[in-house]
Amino acid sequence: MEVLSLGSSGPNVKLIQSLLNRIGYNAGPIDGIFGTQMRSAVIAFQRNNGLVPDGVVGPATGNVFERLLLGYDTYTIRSGDTLFKIARKYYTTLNAIMTANPGINPGALSVGQRIIVPYGIDIVFTDIDYTYEIIQRQIQGLRVRYPFLEVGSAGNSVMGKNLYTIRLGRGSNQVSYNASHHAQEWITTPLLMKFVENVAKAYSVGGSIRGYSIPQIWSRSSLYVIPMVNPDGVNMVTYWPNYPNDTYRQAALLNTTGQPLPSVWKANIRGTDLNLNYPAEWEKEHDLEIEQGITGPAPRDYGGPYPLSEPETQGMVNFTKQHNFRLVIAYHTQGGVIYYQFENLQPPESTTIAQLFSRVSGYTIATNPGEASYAGYKDWFIQDFRRPGFTIEVGTGANPVPISQFPTIYDQNEEILLLGTLV
Numbered sequence: 001m002e003v004l005s006l007g008s009s010g011p012n013v014k015l016i017q018s019l020l021n022r023i024g025y026n027a028g029p030i031d032g033i034f035g036t037q038m039r040s041a042v043i044a045f046q047r048n049n050g051l052v053p054d055g056v057v058g059p060a061t062g063n064v065f066e067r068l069l070l071g072y073d074t075y076t077i078r079s080g081d082t083l084f085k086i087a088r089k090y091y092t093t094l095n096a097i098m099t100a101n102p103g104i105n106p107g108a109l110s111v112g113q114r115i116i117v118p119y120g121i122d123i124v125f126t127d128i129d130y131t132y133e134i135i136q137r138q139i140q141g142l143r144v145r146y147p148f149l150e151v152g153s154a155g156n157s158v159m160g161k162n163l164y165t166i167r168l169g170r171g172s173n174q175v176s177y178n179a180s181h182h183a184q185e186w187i188t189t190p191l192l193m194k195f196v197e198n199v200a201k202a203y204s205v206g207g208s209i210r211g212y213s214i215p216q217i218w219s220r221s222s223l224y225v226i227p228m229v230n231p232d233g234v235n236m237v238t239y240w241p242n243y244p245n246d247t248y249r250q251a252a253l254l255n256t257t258g259q260p261l262p263s264v265w266k267a268n269i270r271g272t273d274l275n276l277n278y279p280a281e282w283e284k285e286h287d288l289e290i291e292q293g294i295t296g297p298a299p300r301d302y303g304g305p306y307p308l309s310e311p312e313t314q315g316m317v318n319f320t321k322q323h324n325f326r327l328v329i330a331y332h333t334q335g336g337v338i339y340y341q342f343e344n345l346q347p348p349e350s351t352t353i354a355q356l357f358s359r360v361s362g363y364t365i366a367t368n369p370g371e372a373s374y375a376g377y378k379d380w381f382i383q384d385f386r387r388p389g390f391t392i393e394v395g396t397g398a399n400p401v402p403i404s405q406f407p408t409i410y411d412q413n414e415e416i417l418l419l420g421t422l423v
């Protein structure tokens, strides 16, 4: 993390504001601007943690924040320690410690033994802007807190970022959910990340969510979550305007629309709209673009020079082909709509499942074939596999959908996310 001080702004300021508020230091509203109230909160935190109280988040203070954001500490057992005592000291639970240390025997701790101690807070924050670095840290923390999560990568972005995959469950019924094909639609990333955290937590205690037994889902299904398909694009929207970076600066020159980046940028970093780059009637899509005068890289709506021209779409196609997905959901924003068709190639059960998703979310089902769109991920999945594929559009108003809508969006979609693993 860069050094943050009075006057700094951006997603990492929001992240630290959210963290400080969460752990009992009043940093004020999460507005992404490092003001005097945040400075006072940082100074109070530094005083309580034996740090130089200069009100600047430099390397030393930054390291302490990093550990809290990762959500765990490494603790060396001392004489007289019990897991219960350690849990109390860290405001966490015995179960959380047992989960993070598979095979640990609480009755046979040895002095000098090193164990993982998760802090007693959730690490997927839902009141901040998201960047690639934020989910990277969260994924690292979640896999330590919940060692039964399997983390992998579907490939890389143009700039070399991982297209992270997280597997929940061990069953034979494979399904996959993805988010943030479109940069400005990044609120879909915390939607899936929060679901991952909630399911992992419920699984660690053998619990249920909305009456769905998580251990049952776990043994029946394997859910592969790809929380950020377009990490370069997301950072372009949420990170770059605040921090200098030449690649982003070059890409920003493609924005000749006169509109600010956050409200206009959907593409990857080379100006290809990833959800128009799949080999599913790509040529028809290309013709539509030419009719609209879109002939090259742009912040949105350019489907690339040829199908699968981008490493992100190549990664998604390879990952999908390496599995046997019975159903996929691609999350986007705007309008509360469920899309389930492509050229009438979808199986009949897609209609039934769309109706089920609509019932539990309150979202409408898009049935108008006149709204033709091509070359999207779900289009390609339906075309090549003839299995249920969905695009679900969350949120209302203008893009990017503000994070203040997160609680509503999560509430509307949680049962879809549970049902998708079982239908």
Ligand SMILES: [Zn+2]
Pocket: 182, 185, 275, 332, 333
């Ligand atoms: Zn979209």
